[in-house]
Amino acid sequence: MDFATVAKLRKYLSVKHHIPGRIRILFDKSIMTDPEALKLVKTAPKTLPEAVKKTKLNIFAKTLVIEYDSKRVPPKLLEELINAPSDKAASAIVEKLYSLLY
Template sequence: MDFTTVAKLRKYLSVKHHLPGRIRIAFDKSIITDPEALALVKSPPKMPDAVKKTSLNIFSKSIVIEYDANRIPPQMLEDLINAPSDEVASGIVEKLYALLYES
């Protein structure tokens, strides 16, 4: 899963718990009925190297992302998940990738 995938799936996601460097994201079970969402999850692009680890827990319906809070501003991750529109989400993804790859 990469940030573009997170942006596309955000309607199924909510921040459950967040400390700088570690975010737990809950996902709605209706994600399994969306063919586009399933396709994104089955063949996800790789996260940038500022993301140290991701883990999926099907039973708690959550994803944990551990990341370098010095390279990824914590508030940007929450803003991405809570973005009110595709345009806002796309802008946040662009800013994240600019921070990570244009430095």
């Protein structure tokens, strides 16, 4: 799970529920018909073990739960990333998130 992949897939994602440290993301089933999205989903993403503790995919409910360290990843930024209105805004948020981690 890495933030750059989330940024690229964000048009298929929406926040279903979020508390600091745990976010449930609903994904649109059309993600399965987009060749670029499928390529991103099928490649092994870079993991951020110091920030992301656990991920759980429920394909039937079309949700992804991400448990993360809310002291290292500001919850507001994570939600802003998913809701970013443009690629430029998403890229800026990804850069900010990575700068906080490294």
